[in-house]
Amino acid sequence: MRLGRVIGNVVSTIKHERLEGIKLMVVKPVGPDGDVKGRKIIVADYLNTAIGSLIYWIENGTTICKVMGKMSIPIRGCIVGHVDSIDLEGGQKVIHG
Numbered sequence: 001m002r003l004g005r006v007i008g009n010v011v012s013t014i015k016h017e018r019l020e021g022i023k024l025m026v027v028k029p030v031g032p033d034g035d036v037k038g039r040k041i042i043v044a045d046y047l048n049t050a051i052g053s054l055i056y057w058i059e060n061g062t063t064i065c066k067v068m069g070k071m072s073i074p075i076r077g078c079i080v081g082h083v084d085s086i087d088l089e090g091g092q093k094v095i096h097g
Contacts, residue, residue, distance in 0.1 A: 001056045001080065003037075004029045006049050010042055016074050025049060025079065027057060032086050043077035054083040 010024035023045040029038035043057050057079045 001058055002029055002077075003032060003054070003056050003083070003086075004041075006045075006051050006053045006055060006079075007040065008051060018073050019044075019075065022046070022073075022075070023048070024075075025051075027055065027077070027079070030054075032088065041077055042075075043079055044073070044075045045079045047079055047082065049079050049082065054086075055079050056081045056083060 004027040006025050007028050008026040010026060012019075012024070024042050025045045026040055027043050028036060028040050031037045041059075049055060057077050059077045
């Protein structure tokens, strides 16, 4: 699982047929300290996530298909949870979702 911040949503007039009805969001991967840790990615959102939310997501298409009960979904990632806050040791930094 990876940590990320939702920075936008994707609007598409034409999608692959297996993506019909699936909300797509743009996620910026971040570390536990809130620093950016990679390139932005488009992921599936089955949790009705809002822009600005701190989330954790998976990058495994096979796991997503198993969880959603579908044979094959052409997507690289999926939001699997929302994070309320992260408290680092020693109270150095607190990140809120």
